[in-house]
Amino acid sequence: MAKKAQVGRVNSKKVDTCKQATSLILDHLTGELDSKTARLFEEHLMICPDCVAFLNSYKETIKFTRSLSYEDIPSEMKKRIRRFLRDNIG
Amino acid sequence: MISRSHKRQSKSLSGKGQLSGEDERLLIQRVKAGDQKAFEAIFNHYVSRVYRQAFKFVGNEADAEDVVQEVFLLVYRKANSFLGKSEFSTWLYRLTANAALTKLRQRKKEKEVSLDEYMPKFRKDGHHLVRPVVDWTQDIYKHVAMKEFHQIIQQAMDQLSPMDKAVVVMSDMEEMSNPEISNNLGITVQAVKARLHRARLFLRGRLTNHLGYSPT
């Protein structure tokens, strides 16, 4: 049975250059490359330390963004907003 | 900055006061009927979450406070437009993202930063322009404090357009899928991907540049 194509799946692409490889990183990371392109992408990485380095730093950047974090809401602010809402609704 | 404690916070919240889907539906019904007690229960349950979500977009307490106020006013006034087709938390997140985007768009434009400057560049034959590409992930932690990286990322995030920033926040901070982001922002999955990739390349370029290497 033919499977319905997944949303956003990209069609088979060439991976002859670093420029092409770089443009596929996002789909590589979400596992959305078709199997042929995925294989070509892996093959490019095997012969290209530049793209390996680039991919590593791209992934590291996502990790940094993910690890940004923030304080919880200050309790004074919560009280202020509660007051504001009481005054402005109803 | 606290990275772990807010997870703990949400766990303890769910421990003592998690609302079931049914409770939530009932509360919303009561809010629709103008019940202030029900509205207060919704507020108490969600205010911390909405604040953190808002903060990720706007990056400072004062603006996050404005967004939270706006969002809960809308919850009260627009409860009737919540039809229950999606989860309440999804509806609430969209209100938050919209209010935060409006806030970001109202900001006076600072000097435009050219994203291009931090994009990878390639030779005519398609190879990286500057070689070798340095893999700074290998010894990064030895030289630079995490806090410094976070500052660079935060500054760079603030230089993104509101829409690009929203895509990064939803993808890389809230860990939403591209189709979810597409639904939240009303743009195509392709547009989400294009913006996300470019924004990540920019953030990466800023980090790489900060470490003294060429972004290419």
Ligand SMILES: [Zn+2]
């Ligand atoms: Zn390459």
